[in-house]
Amino acid sequence: MLTDLLGIPPQVLFGQLLLGLINGAFYAVLSLGLAVIFGLLNIVNFAHGALYMLGAFAAWFLAKYLGIGYWGALIFAPIIVGAFGIVIERFLLRRLSGVDHLYGLLLTFGLALVIEGTFVKLFGASGIPYPTPKQLTGGINLGFMFLPWYRAWVVVASLVVCVATWVLFERTKIGAYLRAGTENPKLLQAFGVNVPVLTTLAYGYGVALAAFAGVLAAPITQVNPLMGSNLIIVVFAVVVIGGMGSIVGAVVTGLAMGVIEGLTKVFWPEASATVIFVVMAIVLVLRPAGLFGKTA
Amino acid sequence: MSVAVHNTDIGGQHLSEHIEELRISDLHAFYGESHALHGIDLTVYQGELVTLLGRNGSGRTTTLRAVMGLIGHRTGSVVLKGTEIIKAPPHVIAHLGVGYCPEERGIFASLNVEENLMLPPSVAPGGMSVEELYDMFPNLAERRRSQGTRLSGGEQQMLAMARILRTGANVLLLDEITEGLAPVIVDKLAEVLIELKSRGYTVILVEQNFRFAAPLADRHFIMDHGHIVETVAADELESKSHVFDQYLSV
Numbered sequence: 002m003l004t005d006l007l008g009i010p011p012q013v014l015f016g017q018l019l020l021g022l023i024n025g026a027f028y029a030v031l032s033l034g035l036a037v038i039f040g041l042l043n044i045v046n047f048a049h050g051a052l053y054m055l056g057a058f059a060a061w062f063l064a065k066y067l068g069i070g071y072w073g074a075l076i077f078a079p080i081i082v083g084a085f086g087i088v089i090e091r092f093l094l095r096r097l098s099g100v101d102h103l104y105g106l107l108l109t110f111g112l113a114l115v116i117e118g119t120f121v122k123l124f125g126a127s128g129i130p131y132p133t134p135k136q137l138t139g140g141i142n143l144g145f146m147f148l149p150w151y152r153a154w155v156v157v158a159s160l161v162v163c164v165a166t167w168v169l170f171e172r173t174k175i176g177a178y179l180r181a182g183t184e185n186p187k188l189l190q191a192f193g194v195n196v197p198v199l200t201t202l203a204y205g206y207g208v209a210l211a212a213f214a215g216v217l218a219a220p221i222t223q224v225n226p227l228m229g230s231n232l233i234i235v236v237f238a239v240v241v242i243g244g245m246g247s248i249v250g251a252v253v254t255g256l257a258m259g260v261i262e263g264l265t266k267v268f269w270p271e272a273s274a275t276v277i278f279v280v281m282a283i284v285l286v287l288r289p290a291g292l293f294g295k296t297a
Numbered sequence: 298m299s300v301a302v303h304n305t306d307i308g309g310q311h312l313s314e315h316i317e318e319l320r321i322s323d324l325h326a327f328y329g330e331s332h333a334l335h336g337i338d339l340t341v342y343q344g345e346l347v348t349l350l351g352r353n354g355s356g357r358t359t360t361l362r363a364v365m366g367l368i369g370h371r372t373g374s375v376v377l378k379g380t381e382i383i384k385a386p387p388h389v390i391a392h393l394g395v396g397y398c399p400e401e402r403g404i405f406a407s408l409n410v411e412e413n414l415m416l417p418p419s420v421a422p423g424g425m426s427v428e429e430l431y432d433m434f435p436n437l438a439e440r441r442r443s444q445g446t447r448l449s450g451g452e453q454q455m456l457a458m459a460r461i462l463r464t465g466a467n468v469l470l471l472d473e474i475t476e477g478l479a480p481v482i483v484d485k486l487a488e489v490l491i492e493l494k495s496r497g498y499t500v501i502l503v504e505q506n507f508r509f510a511a512p513l514a515d516r517h518f519i520m521d522h523g524h525i526v527e528t529v530a531a532d533e534l535e536s537k538s539h540v541f542d543q544y545l546s547v
Contacts, residue, residue, distance in 0.1 A: 180407040188403040191365050192417035193391035
């Protein structure tokens with residue numbers, strides 16, 4: 002068997018592969034949201050990590066103050082945080098339309114600092130536990146490894162959301178508007194489509210995806226004001242590798258980078274934190290538009 | 298909708314009553330600091346086909362874009378079907394029944410032919426059906442699953458035209474639709490415009506190909522440096538030929 006040849010116990014190899022797949026699932030959902038936002042707004046949304054954190058906090062608030070559990074939070078937290086995203090787009094980001102991308106990047110970066118700073122002040126920097134739903138506690142012994150049900154659920158739920166988003170973009174009229182709006186929003190508006198509203202909704206949807214990932218993460222990582230800032234730089238690297246604005250690129254690259262990161266932990270643990278950035282550098286040299294991006 | 302009563306000849310036809318479709322008064326448009334249109338005045342009546350003629354940079358495309366609301370800074374008055382639209386955004390203008398065909402055709406690369414065709418929402422009742430459009434442009438039917446930008450230039454132009462005819466728009470703003478096309482395609486587009494005119498569409502056509510535009514149009518507006526310098530009716534083409542020499546020859 003391959004694991005015998007490499008001298009690596011199967012539990013270690015498959016355990017890291019599973020961990021990589023779970024991280025990849027988070028990368029996929031988060032980079033998907035970033036791709037949706039960049040595609041239509043041309044904004045590099047540095048607030049994405051903070052909004053992911055807000056998703057986790059929304060789940061915690063819903064449980065603590067309204068008694069709404071995990072399953073309700075999976076629906077309501079993305080709606081609440083998505084609505085907050087709509088307010089951000091409507092009153093802040095829209096003012097930057099037509100100016101250099103750098104201003105959007107600076108605004109969202111500042112926004113992330115404000116949101117995270119406020120939550121650190123209010124709740125401290127240590128994590129707040131969020132329980133795993135009782136239906137998903139425990140796991141199954143696969144012989145070569147133990148698979149916790151919740152981690153399997155995270156991968157499945159992420160894939161379902163990614164496929165649903167792909168179907169929305171590729172198989173519906175709204176998706177056709179979103180794709181056309183990515184290419185030429187002015188012409189789309191001249192055809193009678195209310196592009197400003199479409200843009201706002203796209204931002205809200207991208208933010209809701211981040212919040213969904215935040216709820217999924219809450220039982221694994223705990224609810225922590227800085228949980229997004231640790232993740233966002235890696236997610237940006239994933240988006241660059243996949244191709245800015247590419248839906249398929251975000252999902253495939255997200256999962257692939259998670260697995261590559263997991264495998265690197267097995268063979269060369271010290272390099273696991275940098276392997277994604279090495280891949281990014283290689284891709285930028287060989288294919289600057291990203292693996293799935295369209296060259297100009 | 299305002300009705301103006303005239304006793305003038307337009308397009309060689311004596312019309313006692315014309316319904317104003319579009320009235321532009323003292324229209325100025327700006328690209329940043331650059332003042333592109335300097336007080337355009339023109340009126341187009343329902344069912345007319347008019348051209349905007351002039352050299353490159355004379356303001357023809359800018360006039361269409363200003364009417365469509367695609368230029369942020371514009372002043373003056375644009376009244377479409379009795380509604381003032383100078384401050385209206387493009388999607389609101391489109392829903393008054395306007396179809397816009399841009400100079401660069403605007404075919405979306407991420408959509409196939411049929412998706413491009415079905416993309417614009419209906420803006421008024423009475424749009425042509427997809428079957429009618431495929432009858433009018435058979436090439437598109439054969440290539441309905443192809444990526445929009447993989448079509449030839451002529452096919453892309455047909456798609457750009459078909460796309461707005463599906464929406465029910467009855468005021469068409471067409472920008473350089475014959476540019477770079479083979480003569481056989483230009484002839485086909487002329488046939489289509491004659492058909493549209495017979496169906497009562499109002500068409501504003503920006504053209505450089507005077508031979509294409511001359512037999513089709515009721516009136517020609519000659520533009521130079523952001524002004525309309527002359528209006529020539531179809532039956533004045535010979536008597537005012539010096540105008541074309543002065544403003545269109547290179």
